[in-house]
Amino acid sequence: xxxxxxxxxxxxxxxxxxxxxxxxxxxxxxxxxxxxxxxxxxxxxxxxxxxxxxxxxxxxxxxxxxxxxxxxxxxxxxxxxxxxxxxxxxxxxxxxxxxxxxxxxxxxxxxxxxxxxxxxxxxxxxxxxxxxxxxxxxxxxxxxxxxxxxxxxxxxxxxxxxxxxxxxxxxxxxxxxxxxxxxxxxxxxxxxxxxxxxxxxxxxxxxxxxxxxxxxxxxxxxxxxxxxxxxxxxxxxxxxxxxxxxxxxxxxxxxxxxxxxxxxxxxxxxxxxxxxxxxxxxxxxxxxxxxxxxxxxxxxx
Numbered sequence: 001x002x003x004x005x006x007x008x009x010x011x012x013x014x015x016x017x018x019x020x021x022x023x024x025x026x027x028x029x030x031x032x033x034x035x036x037x038x039x040x041x042x043x044x045x046x047x048x049x050x051x052x053x054x055x056x057x058x059x060x061x062x063x064x065x066x067x068x069x070x071x072x073x074x075x076x077x078x079x080x081x082x083x084x085x086x087x088x089x090x091x092x093x094x095x096x097x098x099x100x101x102x103x104x105x106x107x108x109x110x111x112x113x114x115x116x117x118x119x120x121x122x123x124x125x126x127x128x129x130x131x132x133x134x135x136x137x138x139x140x141x142x143x144x145x146x147x148x149x150x151x152x153x154x155x156x157x158x159x160x161x162x163x164x165x166x167x168x169x170x171x172x173x174x175x176x177x178x179x180x181x182x183x184x185x186x187x188x189x190x191x192x193x194x195x196x197x198x199x200x201x202x203x204x205x206x207x208x209x210x211x212x213x214x215x216x217x218x219x220x221x222x223x224x225x226x227x228x229x230x231x232x233x234x235x236x237x238x239x240x241x242x243x244x245x246x247x248x249x250x251x252x253x254x255x256x257x258x259x260x261x262x263x264x265x266x267x268x269x270x271x272x273x274x275x276x277x278x279x280x281x282x283x284x285x286x287x288x289x290x291x292x293x294x295x296x297x298x299x300x301x
Contacts, residue, residue, distance in 0.1 A: 009141065012221060013115060016139040017091050019225075020119040023137075023232045024089045027121065028054045028075055030240050031087075035079045040248030042081075042127060052079015054087070059286040061092050067113065068094030074289040078296070081247050083126040086292035091117040092283060100282045105215055106142035115141040116283070118149070119232070120276060122293040123239075124266075128259035130246045131155040131166055131207070132266065134293070135235045136276060137228045145221065147228045148214035150189065151235050152197055153242075154207030154266060156259040166242050167208035173238035174211050177230040181223065189213045199269055206269050260299040267294050 035051035060071035072090030079085075093115040101107035107114060118138025125132055137149030153170045155163030171190070178186035193212035198205050211231070216224050270277055270293050280290035 009145065012145070012225075013117065013139070013141065016225065017117040019229060019232075020089050020091075020117055020137070023229075023236070024073075024075065024087050024119055027087050027236055028077075030236060031077065031082060031085060031123075034240055034243055034247065035077075035081050037244065038081050038247055041250030042248045045250060046080035046126060049080040052077040052082055057288075059289065061094070061284050061286075063094075068284070070094070072286065072289060074286065074292060076292060079126075081126060081130070081243065083124050084296040085121070085123040086289070087119070087121045088289045088292060089117075089119050090280075090285060090289065091115075092285065094283070097282065104140075104142060105146065106144035109143035113142065114283075116279075120293075121235075124263065124295045125243070125247075127247055127249070128156045128251050128255040129162065129249050130243055131163065132263075132295075133239050135232070135239075137231055139225075139228070144217060146215050146217040147224050148216060149228060149231060150193055150210060150212035151231065151239075152193055152207055152210035152212070153239075154262075156255075156262045158208055162246070163208065166246070169242055170208075170210060170238055173234040174231070177227070177234040178211065180230060181227040185213070185227070186211065197269065199265060199273075201268075201272075202265065204265070206265060257299065260297060261301055263295040263298040264300045267298055270294060 032053055054075045054077040057074045058071065059074065061069060063069055070092035072088060075087045077085050095112040096104060096107050096114055098112065101112040116138060118136060120136040121134065123133050132154040135151035139145065139147050151174060153167055155166060157163050175186045178189060189211035190209060193209045194205065196212045197207065197209065218224055277290055
């Protein structure tokens with residue numbers, strides 16, 4: 001019997017999927033509340049744009065064999081605070097292509113069979129003074145089961161005092177979630193994030209970091225799942241707070257142009273290096289949901 005069989009593993013998969021879906025619902029509600037709360041000088045910049053609401057689109061994974069299936073829901077909002085934000089949940093299962101299976105832990109022993117569920121979030125903000133953000137957590141099962149994910153923040157002016165303050169607030173929340181699980185997690189996962197979200201062709205980081213972890217299988221599934229939930233809870237608490245502190249300030253055309261250029265770096269990373277993008281495309285995921293992470297408007301100088 002492999003790890004993807006048995007009633008205990010079935011319960012675990014159901015619990016993970018249900019958590020990702022519930023976190024999606026709570027994040028969407030919080031972000032819609034932010035749209036309603038906008039005030040101050042920023043209102044003049046978004047005149048005529050109503051408060052955003054998420055549109056949800058369900059999709060099914062095209063089967064590649066009798067044992068393939070699954071799907072998900074793509075939730076996207078275009079509003080006056082969130083220029084474009086996607087909060088996607090998917091649960092898919094099937095068999096990896098042989099060349100890709102060699103890259104996935106436990107896939108050889110499972111005959112290439114896999115099950116994967118997760119939440120993926122990317123927010124591109126209308127104001128250049130509000131940092132963009134990414135968060136995802138996932139559970140993958142082959143002949144073994146593990147968790148992965150993380151969150152990172154991308155201010156448009158990373159050298160500024162406001163960006164450093166926001167990054168410090170963001171990191172403090174993630175550090176607390178890590179420390180509650182294992183004091184070694186934050187320094188290890190922060191360093192992993194700094195290494196991962198880096199653009200070698202430009203020799204620069206994508207943003208001001210956060211945490212990134214993968215292949216988390218401590219031998220205590222409940223503890224690993226609890227940590228993954230804590231990452232989601234930390235994000236849900238801290239990022240809306242950061243947005244609320246910056247979203248009502250006005251901005252200039254020069255600041256907006258700078259934002260659009262910085263977004264180009266985001267697009268380059270996600271198309272060239274992002275492992276989640278590659279995983280989704282290679283497992284028959286929904287292309288629109290996978291490329292949801294790309295910004296709505298971008299410039300290259």
